[in-house]
Amino acid sequence: MNSAADMPLLPDDFITGVANKHNVTKTELEALLLALKDYSGAEIAEKLAISQPAVRKRLGESYRKLGIEGSGNKKIYNLKQKLFAQYQGIQENFTAPKEDWGEAVDVDGFRGRETDIKDLEEWIVGNTNDSVRCRLVAVLGMGGIGKTVIAAKVAQEIQSQFDYLIWRSLRNAPPLSEILNQLLRFLPNDAEDYLTVSENNKILLLIDILRKHRCLIILDNVESVLRSGEGKTQEWAGEYEPGYENYGYFFKKVAETSHESCLLITSREKPKEVAVLEGKNLPVKVLQLSSLNLEEAREILLDKGCKCTDEQLEELVKIYSGNPLALKIVGTTVYDLFSNNITEFLREIQGENAVYGDIRSLLETQFNRLSDLEKKVMYRLAIHGEYLSLAQLKNDLRTTDVESKILEVMESLLRRSLIEKEANTSRFRQQSVVMEYVTKSYIERVTHEFSEKKNWSLFMPILYCKRDRLIISGKHKND
Incomplete structure (x- = not known):
């Protein structure tokens, strides 16, 4: 067979199955099926009622996802060869990675974040000569910023680089042993008694698999196993809920042990092991998602x-x-x-109506995880409404219990993705939507404390520093 036209036609359902495994979209598949039947670009355009550039774009995306190289008619010839070989049972050169996408989200229609995607792909796969292939990558950011969807998008883009891919959500805070059992059940595992061994030995078994095979493991919503500061005087971000401490040991072992695989996590808060192990030239990287352009x-x-x-x-x-x-x-x-x-x-x-409904719920969930000391600083930043240095914060809070803990508090708030730092300075502020929520929450709480004649010492330093602004806000609220 010297040309694509000489090759026998393959069943559409077989081609569709292969295409689906590689996330070829429905519209791309329509064009691909016609191309495999030797329709020209013009004929495909006419049949699908689209332009020829659109045909070329759809076919180009299909070839890219299927790992087909070459130019012009050579691409369709190479694709037919590989499909025909697989159909005959010869899969050495065209084996789709084994995948378990769990609760991964649909990324059809995903657009933008090109720079973030490029960075993640480089860290995970190591596409450049001077890049460090990472063993642990964390995508961090406040709720709703797009951590899960960008992780799913990148995983789909690079899945062909791995032998195995598995996605698990920690939204319901499963114990580590449950996650390890699922990983060991899915991945190639020679230990038949893995269910009966200790949690630490399961981690060692998994590390051995990560050495032998290229695996991509995605754990979504890691903040669900991290400790909340709600109702506590001080509690810093990145610590684990009681009974979940072994997640930290797991992350540490994956990050520090040599292997060819990658653990990708998403979280609203940075686990303490990630904070310690990340670095520019280290195999642990963090992508802090910022606002859309x-x-x-x-x-x-x-x-x-x-x-x-x-x-x-x-x-x-x-x-x-x-x-x-x-x-x-x-x-x-x-x-x-x-x-x-x-x-x-x-x-x-x-005025004060931008934070409403589900937007308010989103912010409330994250704000409620803060300790009392963290809330004091958040109120201070919100009322001031601009970048503040550590010295300014310390001075304004000098009569409170925050003063001696200011470094821990600021570091914790950064790790919770609730404040941002001005580039090349040590000045901090809140994003606009966070600022409005915190200000409104602050005024509501002060009003309640006064009406109930309760102890309002939590708010007193800020009342002193920004008394006029608060009175104006309260007056406006009552009008």
């Missing part, structure tokens, strides 16, 4: 049917700190309640 935000709003001017877009991104989930909620609200009138929506949320 204007064009990425525009795409999210357009997907919701919400159109806005450049000025309106800038205002929305500023108000909601470019948080993808918050923007999706806004898009739905504008469409459902304001008949797509973004001007009316912006008018409505002026």
